[in-house]
Structure formats: structure tokens, C-alpha cells
Amino acid sequence: MHDIIVCYVCTKFDEFDSIDHFIKNYKKYNSGLKHKLLICYKMMNSKEINLCENKLGEIKHIKYLDPSTHNDFDFGSYYRVCKKFPKHKIFFLTGSDYPVKKFWLKNVVKHHDINSLIGTSASCESLLSNLKLKKFYKIINFLLKYFKFKKNFSAFPNPHIRSTGFLIYAKNYIQFYKDKRCKSKFDSWKLESGKDSLTNFFIARKYTVYVVNSDGNKFDINQWHLSKTFNYAEQDKFIISDKHTRKYLNLKNYQKKKFQLSTWGIRGQ
Secondary structure, three states: OOOEEEEEEEEOOOOOOHHHHHHHHHHHOOOOOOOEEEEEEEOOOHHHHHHHHHHHOOOOOEEEEOOOOOOOHHHHHHHHHHHHOOOOEEEEEOOOOEEOOOOOOHHHHOOOOOOEEEEOOEEOOOOOOOOOOOOHHHHHHHHHHHHHHHHHOOOOOOOEEOOOOEEEEHHHHHHHHOOOOOOOHHHHHHHHHOOOOHHHHHHOOOOEEEEEOOOOOEEOHHHHHHHOOOOOOOOOOOOEEOHHHHHHHOOOHHHHHHHHHHHHOOOOO
8 A cells, every 4th residue: 555645734824723723633533544644834934834843743744845935725735745745645634624533534545546536525516506696787797707607617516526635646636737727716616616627537537536424434426415524414424624514514504404505406404
């Protein structure tokens, strides 16, 4: 088995105490599997990096300074980490993420092989289908935006692995990203859920794409919602907590049903 890296991307855009939550939960929940922890620092000054390093204390880790001087979002950082460690399996986490269940890594890795993409959460939401004309006098701007989105995004259902908490072979990610660039938030949306998304890239190449939940079970695309890892029912089977999973948990029941509808097209539960 190739060495496994857990890559936590820490940037100047994250909340100040984000790494505190990650450290606390990384210590609390046994990953269940031997791995290397890599902290990727992006667009942070030496003072900020030293503060994070002091917080990490005795946690053994690889310190990686992302050389990027502009914000190409997490996708660009993922690419450079993969280029640095091309023979590894890499489990990617962003700054708002932290594990919330034991064996969080073991349960994901056991389903992974050379021709698979494994996520800890996914969605069928479509940015195109969610477009709404709110004020009629802005119809021209709406139409311009609509055709731009129609060119780049599929209508609902638009299945895609979310761009955090996923496991992939480094060389596979390099293949996906090598001819791409991420210069804006719109570019990051395209890479996550667009017609040429990470998910669609590998589906087109006959890779298996699964979601794994905290029970260690894997789910095919047509059953992703049943994993209960993102915006579905009580969402009580998620492995990795991020700002969006936490937002859902804090909603009232009627609000959860709206999120569930836009994410999965399902009204019940």
C-alpha cells in the first residue's frame, strides 16, 4: 500500500481558531490507520505559521509551505501537494474541517483503489437550476448569467463529490488538474460541480465514485443521500465536520427540508 497522507490546508482566509478545532478533534478521534499528517500553509506570514506550529506542539507532521502567492483556492494547493508527493494516497481537508468519528480514515481507505474517488460527502445540487430571477428589471443581467451557467453547469440532478474530505491517488489528481487553472470562485465552482468537475472527469474514465459514512459503508451515486452525510435527514452519519455540515445541523426542521430539497430533490424525511 502506498503511504497515506492526510493533508490539512491552512490559509490566511480561515477563521483564526480553525486549526484549534482541527487539533482537538485530530487528537480525540483515532483515525484507525497509520498515516502522515501534512499541514499545508498557504498565503500566511511567518508569524501566523509559527503560531500554528506552536499549537500543533508534539503532533508529528510534515510542514509544507505552499509557494503560491495568489489565491487559486484549495484546488491549486491540492495540485502542488500531489506534485510533491505523487506516489501517495492523499486525504484532503480544508481549514474548516475536522474529524468527528473514530476510524474516520480507516473507514474511507478500506474502500479505495487505484481507479476510485472516495468522498465523505456529496451533493446533487445544481448552481444552474438554483438561479432565480428576483427582479424583472434585471432580466438582461439574469439572462447573461443564465447562459454563462448553462455553458458550465448541468441542471439538477448534478451529482458531485464535495471538494473537501475526499481521498484520491496523487497521480490521479495530477491527471485531472494539470491542464486547469483556478483563478476565481467561479472557477472553483466549476471544478467542484461543473460539467468538467473532479467527479465527472473520473466518471468519464469509468472510475468508481463512492461516498463513505461513519458506519464504514459505501454508497453509489444513486444512493449518496442515504449515507446521511450531507443535507439529508438528521445528517448523523457524517465523518468530517465542515462549515456547511455544521450550518445544516443548526437549522430548524423546516429549513433542513429546504436544504434537502435543493441538494437531493427530496421533500420528505
